[in-house]
Amino acid sequence: MSEALIRLEGIEFSYPPDREVLAGVDFALSPGERVGLVGPNGCGKTTLLHIMVGLLKPTAGTLGAFGKPRREEADFHEVRRRAGLVFQDGDDQLFCPTVIEDVAFGPLNLDKSPREARAVATETLRLVGLEGFEERITYKLSGGEKRLVSLATILAMKPDVLLLDEPTGALDEASKQRVGEVLRGLPQAMIIVSHERGFLEPLTTRILGMSGGKLVANSQSPIAARSISR
Amino acid sequence: MIIFGTLGRSFIGRIDPRVRVLAAVLFSIVVVLCRGYGVLATALAATVLLAVVARVGAGQALRRLTELNVFMLLVAVSLPLFIPGTPVFHIGALSWSSEGLWRAGLIAARANAIMIAMTALLATMEPAHLGFALSHLGCPDKLVHVLLFMVRYVEVVHVEYHRLRDAMRLRGFRPRFNRHTLRSLGYLTGMLLVRSLERGERIMQAMKCRGFRGRFYVLDPLKICGRDVGFAAASAALAAFLVWMEWQ
Numbered sequence: 001m002s003e004a005l006i007r008l009e010g011i012e013f014s015y016p017p018d019r020e021v022l023a024g025v026d027f028a029l030s031p032g033e034r035v036g037l038v039g040p041n042g043c044g045k046t047t048l049l050h051i052m053v054g055l056l057k058p059t060a061g062t063l064g065a066f067g068k069p070r071r072e073e074a075d076f077h078e079v080r081r082r083a084g085l086v087f088q089d090g091d092d093q094l095f096c097p098t099v100i101e102d103v104a105f106g107p108l109n110l111d112k113s114p115r116e117a118r119a120v121a122t123e124t125l126r127l128v129g130l131e132g133f134e135e136r137i138t139y140k141l142s143g144g145e146k147r148l149v150s151l152a153t154i155l156a157m158k159p160d161v162l163l164l165d166e167p168t169g170a171l172d173e174a175s176k177q178r179v180g181e182v183l184r185g186l187p188q189a190m191i192i193v194s195h196e197r198g199f200l201e202p203l204t205t206r207i208l209g210m211s212g213g214k215l216v217a218n219s220q221s222p223i224a225a226r227s228i229s230r
Numbered sequence: 231m232i233i234f235g236t237l238g239r240s241f242i243g244r245i246d247p248r249v250r251v252l253a254a255v256l257f258s259i260v261v262v263l264c265r266g267y268g269v270l271a272t273a274l275a276a277t278v279l280l281a282v283v284a285r286v287g288a289g290q291a292l293r294r295l296t297e298l299n300v301f302m303l304l305v306a307v308s309l310p311l312f313i314p315g316t317p318v319f320h321i322g323a324l325s326w327s328s329e330g331l332w333r334a335g336l337i338a339a340r341a342n343a344i345m346i347a348m349t350a351l352l353a354t355m356e357p358a359h360l361g362f363a364l365s366h367l368g369c370p371d372k373l374v375h376v377l378l379f380m381v382r383y384v385e386v387v388h389v390e391y392h393r394l395r396d397a398m399r400l401r402g403f404r405p406r407f408n409r410h411t412l413r414s415l416g417y418l419t420g421m422l423l424v425r426s427l428e429r430g431e432r433i434m435q436a437m438k439c440r441g442f443r444g445r446f447y448v449l450d451p452l453k454i455c456g457r458d459v460g461f462a463a464a465s466a467a468l469a470a471f472l473v474w475m476e477w478q
């Protein structure tokens with residue numbers, strides 16, 4: 001498994017009955033790397049992230065993470081803690097009434113005491129620039145705030161890798177910039193799915209495209225290029 | 231559309247949720263079993279007092295009670311028709327008995343007392359605390375989860391419904407009594423169900439990613455203190471008093 005944090009070899013995946021989405025994905029995420037992932041809607045970016053944390057099981061291929069092969073559901077408990085997935089829609093991620101409870105949910109699941117969990121949550125909110133949001137009601141936040149709180153809920157678990165599914169989707173320019181700034185300040189290795197090359201370029205160390213169910217380097221594939229130009 | 235809300239930190243608001251749930255259950259059982267008018271009047275008076283102490287907003291209370299009493303009105307109109315007794319008045323072959331009217335009054339008094347008590351004791355509670363209290367009192371975890379998620383996602387589904395509904399309106403949809411209307415409303419309902427189901431799945435996945443193992447923890451651990459014991463004793467005394475009145 002060498003140095004890579006996450007390694008995929010020949011990963012294939014189809015949704016039942018026969019919607020083939022991934023057709024042999026090879027990929028490795030090295031420590032400190034920030035990989036941008038572009039591609040048209042429906043090409044399988046979300047599916048790929050979900051496979052990495054074991055929410056979906058590949059139909060073929062091998063997956064390794066943090067130095068071990070990962071196959072069974074039990075293998076993925078550790079992966080999910082160490083590779084934090086931020087969902088595309090904040091309403092899927094945030095389910096507690098108040099912001100502080102939601103950010104503390106992960107730490108509490110990791111057997112932190114309520115006092116420690118609250119401290120970690122407060123600290124993480126400060127990190128994403130949301131001090132004073134502790135008692136706000138999650139479903140009444142703006143889109144940009146929801147995205148930052150979602151990010152905080154994951155950061156509170158102190159992951160080694162961040163998997164971000166369209167962190168700028170449906171955000172205005174100011175919110176996008178804020179998300180970008182917060183991400184730039186984080187030390188973790190990342191995979192960032194986005195449609196916006198302008199957002200990815202200053203943030204990432206390389207950009208991959210997705211086409212025909214495979215990852216393509218440099219995103220020079222015509223499909224990826226088209227989606228970027230929008 | 232918020233079902234629960236904290237109504238400031240009133241005296242009731244600081245009582246342990248478990249004690250409040252137990253008091254509400256005990257009170258409801260006693261009220262359902264009592265049949266004396268004096269007893270029910272006392273119970274009603276006690277709940278109104280409780281609501282004042284819990285600082286339940288007049289608007290919130292009135293809205294709930296109006297909904298309830300519209301239904302009670304139906305009971306008052308229909309029940310006396312089926313309970314034989316001294317007729318009070320009649321229209322043609324339909325006659326309303328005084329026994330039926332009294333019975334309807336009893337039901338209305340019970341329902342109002344329980345509704346006010348629930349509003350004062352439970353609606354003043356954070357949903358997470360209600361869930362925590364219920365699961366500590368032996369309520370199955372599945373039921374508790376259903377309750378908590380309903381509270382959180384009723385709003386999201388509501389918004390989704392309005393989005394779909396508005397999208398239909400923007401394309402000129404007017405409900406009429408025809409097949410097209412029925413089919414469209416069917417699609418709307420179906421789509422809402424499918425979306426809710428998918429959302430449920432995504433929420434579950436997002437929770438798994440954060441280490442969820444089927445148990446909820448709360449940030450503010452609850453401790454029974456003197457105030458809670460006092461409130462529990464007062465509730466038990468009230469229940470005992472009502473039962474004593476009933477047996478007189």
Ligand SMILES: Nc1ncnc2c1ncn2[C@@H]1O[C@H](COP(=O)(O)OP(=O)(O)O)[C@@H](O)[C@H]1O
Nearest residue numbers: 015016019021040041042043044045046047048
């Ligand atoms: N639950 C599902 N069942 C069947 N097909 C699905 C399901 N989820 C996604 N798909 C299909 O898989 C393809 C890839 O989806 P997704 O990974 O969400 O794409 P992306 O995130 O790149 O937009 C899409 O064509 C979508 O229609």
Ligand SMILES: [Mg+2]
Nearest residue numbers: 045046088165
């Ligand atoms: Mg996607």
